[in-house]
Amino acid sequence: MQISALFFLLAYLIPNHYLPWMSFYSEFLVFLGLWILGVYFAKAEMKVGFSVVFFVFLSVVPVVQFASGVVFFFGDAWVAAFYLIACAASLVLGRALYDRHRGAAYAFFAWVFVLASIVSSGCSFYQWFGLAGGVWVLSIFEGGRAVGNLAQANHMATLLSLGLVSTLYLVEVRSLGRWSSSLIALVLIVAIALTQSRTPWVGAACLLMWWGVKYRAANLTLRPAVLGVWCVFYLLSVFFLEDVRELLYLERQDETLLDRTLSSQRLLIWGQVVQAILDGPLWGYGWNQVGVAQVSAALTFPVQLLSLHAHNIILDLLVWNGPLLGGAIVIFIAGWLFVLARRSVTPGAVFALLASGLVLLHGLLEYPLEYAYFLIPVCLLLGMVEGEVSMVAWVKSAPLLRYFALSSCAVVLIAVWVEYRVIEEDHRLLRFEMGRIGGIKADHDAPDVVLLSQLREMIRLARTEVVGPVSPEELEWMRQVAYRYPxxxxLYRYSMALALNGSLDESIDVLLRLRSIYGEGDYQMVLAGLREEAVKKPALNALYQAIAVSR
Incomplete structure (x- = not known):
């Protein structure tokens, strides 16, 4: 169990983030930790509840969508299915963890969050003071927001918030004293302020409400008024942060927290996604294909910002699965969480639901649940709560099935590791090629991989030279890649291919969608490139002239 905890801890602390899958190494460590936890419980009786069955059936949906042509690439389908199966496995293992260790099961994750957040706080202070050098802490630009080693300020804020509520739990069970916990809370709250994230504001309000509701029912010792004082300290830290920055002669931020608070970009994204849902297929655009929805709604609801996610887990589910199935999924999950919340009357269950709630709250504003280092711990915690509140479950003790599942997961993890390393190196080479750095060029269009086909095809299109008419099959392939990765x-290559194939109106439509997503500045750069291409390929003259007239 300690080895599993170490992998979970390292997932939050390693500074390795590279294109094309920035969080791959952190997420891979989480899956390794989950697999080791599965080995630990390989001989234990497993209890399967309704929630587990739900996630298992849900994992079939992306596979069916791929088989029916809704999801374009096999890689997207199986990755989504694998994450959903991991959710089911986490619920089972979380229940097993509670059945064997009872209250100590909650402390397992509480200590992981506390240790990860303390180390990450040190990284945040290092970044905020503008220190540079070394390979153990991510470097950020001067005046930037503290991101720790998660590379995203909002993710960092959520991790620190998890560390904070874990500290509260460890105080409740007397694993931490008042003075040591106060010192930890002080450091974590200041570090949260350094991230300049807006989510903790709402999280603080939810913390106070949840603690107030469960204070007597769960016999909590820490009074809500004390938490209120700490929340006031957090607000003061946020308010005076820029003054302290000036006092220390540190670089000012280009965009303050107030600027981001007044920004309406997220509301515009939500509006565009809602429009895409209303105008889109009844059964959705497919798992992992919010980009397809954005391109589809780019002209009816223009938003000059590329977003491959809806920035709201409810909208994501509706985009992926459509209003009918997506709505049913949302209702089931909401009802399940409501039942768990009502039955939670111990400090451990209160902590688990509070920690899960903070991540879910973040999920209503962004997409942390699409990262394994948040998704898997949340499901493990909810599985523990299911075990404590005695949710209905069936006892399953099929050892052969368990060993087969563990062996299959090991094979998949090894295969994905090998394939992604190939893709990462090839993508790095592609960036050198596109930047015309050095004279090295790949001797292939795309890496030879099978599982991560979506990334393979993205690289293939990036290396594809559009020189003349192409077959209908190749044109459809270009459309799928361009819409999946807009x-x-x-989009530019797909537009040129359409023009060279004689589909002028469709080609213009793609360019107009590009302008809608990226704005006039990038659009003019594309037109400048098109003008140069039209000199070399006269067949593109018609496209350029038509676009020039439409301006």
Whole structure:
């Protein structure tokens, strides 16, 4: 169990984040930790509840979507299915963890969060003071927000918040004293302020409400008024942060917390996604394909910002699965969480639901639940709560099935590791090629991988030179890649291919969608490139002239 905890801890602390999958190494460590936990309980009786069955059945949906052509790439389908199966496994293992260790099961994750947040706080202070050098802490630009080693300020804020509520739990069970816990809370709260994240504001309000509701029912010792004082200290830390920065002669931030608070970008993204849901297929755009929805709604609800996620887990589920199935999924999960919340009457269950609630709250504003280092711990914690409140479950003791599942997962993890290392190196080479750095060029269009086919095809399109008409099959492949990854080069290549195939109106439509997503500045750069291409490929003259007239 300690080895599993070490992998979970390292997932929050390693500074390795590289394109094209920035969080791969952190998420891979979480899956390793989960697999080791599975080995630890390989001989134990497993209890399977309704929630586990729900996630197992849900994992079939992306596979069916791929088989029916809704999801474009096999890689997207199986990755989504694998994450959902991991959710089911986490619920089972969380219940097993509670059945064997009772209250100590909660302390298992509480200590992981506390240790990870303390170390991450040190990284945050290091970054905020503008210190540079070394390989153990991510470097940020001067005046930037503290990100720890998670590379995202909002993720960092959520991790620190988890560390804070874990500290509260350890105080409740007398694993930490008042003075040591106060010192930890002081450091974590200041570190949260350094992230300049807005989510902790709402999280603080939810913490006070949840603690107030469960204070007597769970016999909690820490009074809500004390938490209120700490919340006031957090607000003061946020308010005076820029003054302290000036006092220490540190670089000012280009965008303050107030600027981001007044920004309406997220509301615009939500509006565009809602429009895409209303205008889209009844059964959704497919798992991992919010980009397809954004391109589809780019002209009816223009938002000049590329977002491959809805920044709201409810909207994500509705985009992926459509209003009918997606709505049913949301209702089931909401009802399940409500039942767990009502039955939680111990400090451990209160802590688990509070920690899960903070991540879910973040999930209503962004997409932390699409990262294994938040998703898997949340499911493990909820599995523990299910075990404590005695949710209905069936006892399963099929050892052969368990050993087969563990062996299969090990094979998949090894295969994914090998394939991703190939893809990462090839993508790095691709960036050198596109930047015309050095004279090295790949001797292939795309890496030879099977499981991560979505990344393989993205790289293939990036290396594809559009020189003339292509077959209908190749044109459809370009459309799928360009809509799945609606980056400027992908949309531009697809537009040129349409023009060279004689589909002028469709080509113009793609360029207009590009302008809607990226804005006039990037659009003019694309037109400048198109003008140069039209000199070399006269067949593109018609496209350029038509676009020039439409301006």
């Amino acid at each position: 980056y400027i080069p992908c």
